[in-house]
Amino acid sequence: MPQAVATPAASAAAAPTPAPRRRTRGGAADGVRRLFVLDTNVLMHDPTCLFRFEEHDIYLPMIVLEELDNNKKGMSEVARNARQASRTLDALAATVRGDIRDGVALTALGHREATGTLFFQTEPFTQALPDGIAHGKADNQILVVVQALKARHPDRDVVLVSKDINMRIKARALGLAAEDYENDKTIDDVELLYTGMLALPADFWSRQGKSVESWQQGGHTFYRIGGPIVEQLLLNQFVYYEAPGEPALYARVVELRGRTAVLRTLKDYTHLKNAVWGVTAxxxxxxxxxxxxxxxxxxxxxxxxxxxxxxxxxxxxxxxxxxxxxxxxxxxxxxxxxxxxxxxxxxxxxxxxxxxxxxxxxxxxxxxxxxxxxxxxxxxxxxxxxxxxxxxxxxxxxxxxxxxxxxxxxxxxxxxxxxxxxxxxxxxxxxxxxxxxxxxxxxxxxxxxxxxxxxxxxxxxxxxxxxxxxxxxxxxxxxxxxxxxxxxxxxxx
Structure with missing residues (x-):
């Protein structure tokens, strides 16, 4: 899941070669800090994206700043995000005491997890694009910057990060590395999303044996269980046991303490006597x-x-x-x-x-x-x-x-x-x-x-x-x- 950040640009050449770093999520296989060139839509999608790339470096083309300025007016969420991103960039730039071409430390505003450097484009690039690609378009100007950085830093991974699918396709067609910004994604696969329930294994009762403790209170039956299955449970998660010829169990986890869990049986809303405003499960x-x-x-x-x-x-x-x-x-x-x-x-x-x-x-x-x-x-x-x-x-x-x-x-x-x-x-x-x-x-x-x-x-x-x-x-x-x-x-x- 691309979660890294951009790396230095023009002035990166003057920066000392970083020591090998541990590999982090989104990092290169050899542990070298990557250089991520951010598209405007990434900043407008997540104004805090500058601090989401861990130890990697970020590079912002000048056209990105111009597009942020063009989109800052209005009351839409995109406009609010553009204004917030601009304020963050202004605060970072204000921390520079030397030459801004040497980059801005992303930790300057207190974000300790972002140990990389932010670089602004401080010089024009005249890299040639294939015929038929208009140089005046903003997306293509960003591609020129990525192409120039790749040529200038052959020893570094220069990656374009964009939410624009067509932009990523064009970059890959030109032989440039491109990734989607996925740091905002909670999970990679929706199939892994928490369902709120867990089926107990067929041998649940035989494994629990005589260790299970049960009691009744307030019309509910409680079971205190142990074993490896407790590690899979969460509070208020439902568990159920269904096996042919055996009584079914439907319960909710109401307590987790160490290696034991307490299950409480449910109220049966499938029965008409427990109907909720005439509705039964x-x-x-x-x-x-x-x-x-x-x-x-x-x-x-x-x-x-x-x-x-x-x-x-x-x-x-x-x-x-x-x-x-x-x-x-x-x-x-x-x-x-x-x-x-x-x-x-x-x-x-x-x-x-x-x-x-x-x-x-x-x-x-x-x-x-x-x-x-x-x-x-x-x-x-x-x-x-x-x-x-x-x-x-x-x-x-x-x-x-x-x-x-x-x-x-x-x-x-x-x-x-x-x-x-x-x-x-x-x-x-x-x-x-x-x-x-x-x-x-x-x-x-x-x-x-x-x-x-x-x-x-x-x-x-x-x-x-x-x-x-x-x-x-x-x-x-x-x-x-x-x-x-x-x-x-x-x-x-």
Whole structure:
């Protein structure tokens, strides 16, 4: 995973040859510090990227600074990142006491993990590119710089780092090394993402033998287990044991201490007597999810899964039960990323809630389903009263106005979280005040935000960072329950 940084440019020749360094992630095989030439889009994607390349050096072409200046105006995230990158570069340049051509130490601002040097382009390069490539284009000017640095420093690995796919293709076509900036990716392979559950081995009980300790408390059975399997467990992770002819076990890890773990059996939400606002779990993963959603000790829940796995329905049903029946929270607040699947339909009229209305079709569909129980047992007035009561406790908010807010005693649902960046996710989660529960849901296979991937999505980010937290839990829902048509389409399309 390219995580290194650029190396000195023009003035690098004057710099002393660095002593052999230990090989780090992204480092060259011989341990030599690499020289990374950064494209503008890397700085605008992650303004802190200058300090992400460990012991390697960074080189910034002059055209990159010009492009940062051209993109700094406006209130978009790209413009904010361009301004932040410019401020960081200004602060680094201000620390120079000698000739700036000798480079700027990246540790000057206190980032001790970045031990490399930042070099600015201080002289023009006249390297020739093949015919047909316009020299005036910014991307091609950067390629000229990379080509010149490679010729000037044949003993060093000069690598272009760019988020632009076509830029990397052109560089490789010219025989230049090019890499994507992947330091923002939480995981390389989404298949490795924490699922929130673990299947116990078939010989689990025979291995545990007489060492397992069990007791009952508060309607739950607890098991204290030991052995090598404890090393694989995390707090609030679900474990299950299913074997033909033997009783099944579904439990959650509630304590990890040394080489022992305590498992607590779950409440069975597949049974009608434990229905949540008329909704029962239809499979193992839904039962796990409802146990998290209904637990007052869990403040943060993440649900991932394909279309039709019941994420929104379960989150709403659990919210309505805890708001209207148990009075645990004062109201439900629902928001989502307003990213269109196709062409944007333009501005929407009305108040904030009315503007968000078209984006909340999933909310309306699920509320209609959840209100069916009351419709079957009540008349016209009963149905109207139930709908009014439900909608009075469900508020729709736009993410654009979340900065600075604090939610007290609320049940907050963030839908389509896969379209959020890690920075946006942090902004939303830090809005939670005392007594608030936050539920993030999304399908990593349906990312509509440009430049976001399964590895860099905000949903992937929080699932990975919150795993093992005593007051957070995650479940990956695997089986669709919407309809046989929807399930088949999810598999074959």
């Amino acid at each position: 239809r499979n193992r993963e839904q039962n796990f999810a409802l146990n998290l959603l209904m637990d007052p000790d869990i403040d943060f829940v993440t649900l991932a899964g394909t279309a039709g796995t019941g994420k929104t329905l379960m989150a709403l049903a659990a919210g309505l039960t805890q708001v209207l029946d148990e009075r645990r929270y004062s109201e439900i607040i629902m928001t989502r990323a307003t990213v269109s699947v196709g062409e944007d339909i333009g501005f929407l009229p009305g108040t904030e809630e009315e503007k968000m209305g078209p984006w909340m079709g999933a909310l309306d569909d699920n509320l209609e389903f959840l209100a069916q129980g009351a419709r079957n047992s009540a008349g016209e007035w009963g149905r109207a009263a139930t709908n009014d009561l439900i909608r009075s406790r469900v508020k729709i908010k736009s993410m654009n106005f979340m900065r600075g807010r604090t939610f007290l005693n609320k049940y907050v649902i963030i839908d389509e979280a896969q379209n959020l960046t890690p920075k946006q996710m942090k902004t939303l989660i830090t809005r939670a005040g005392p007594g608030t529960k936050l539920v993030c849901m999304g399908n990593l296979a349906q990312i509509d935000t440009p430049y976001l991937t399964e590895g860099s999505s905000g949903l992937t980010y929080v699932v990975d960072r919150f795993k093992g937290w005593p007051h957070g839990g995650h479940v990956t829902l695997a089986r669709g329950e919407r309809s046989r048509l929807a399930d088949f389409a999810s598999e074959v399309l």
